[in-house]
Amino acid sequence: DVKVTQSSRYLVKRTGEKVFLECVQDMDHENMFWYRQDPGLGLRLIYFSYDVKMKEKGDIPEGYSVSREKKERFSLILESASTNQTSMYLCASSLSQGETQYFGPGTRLLVL
């Protein structure tokens, strides 16, 4: 079974802090994704990556950056956390572009 893990289930940070969210998948998937999930808005794509060191902006990249130094690991970085970045963050991976995405358990981030 594919396993996608995220570094934290719950996180509380202060405004202005730099925040790192890590995601690791164990199935050698090419594609990895970061979403945020908010009630009534569904999932919105922040960034995705087709390969190591490659990244593409999604719908809402502002205030975020990503890093993919190794194939299995995709990190989301909030350069200076703000209260409007309080959300559930979901990581996912897929073998190729048309294949099923496998999701991590999510990180619920609260920015005070």
Next chain:
Amino acid sequence: AQTVTQSQPEMSVQEAETVTLSCTYDTSESDYYLFWYKQPPSRQMILVIRQEAYKQQNATENRFSVNFQKAAKSFSLKISDSQLGDAAMYFCAYRNPNDMRFGAGTRLTVKP
């Protein structure tokens, strides 16, 4: 830009009955994939069913089936013989090589 619309924020169904969740999407592409994902309360998002746009035949997975109407850009999910474990948020999703979008979700309640 592609959009995915789920017009039913909430639905309920009696156990053992059938329910249909609606999804429409907007795209100018001819090659894409459509998905239904399920997110049970406090649990990870998992795939329910997947449809390739070039296939005319509707996908089925046990009690789950879709009605894919390409010309109408409609992709509804039918759940037959509903079970208590089907209670969850259901998300419709669209993917092409350059884009990945989710609908806002439909919360399904199953009544015993």
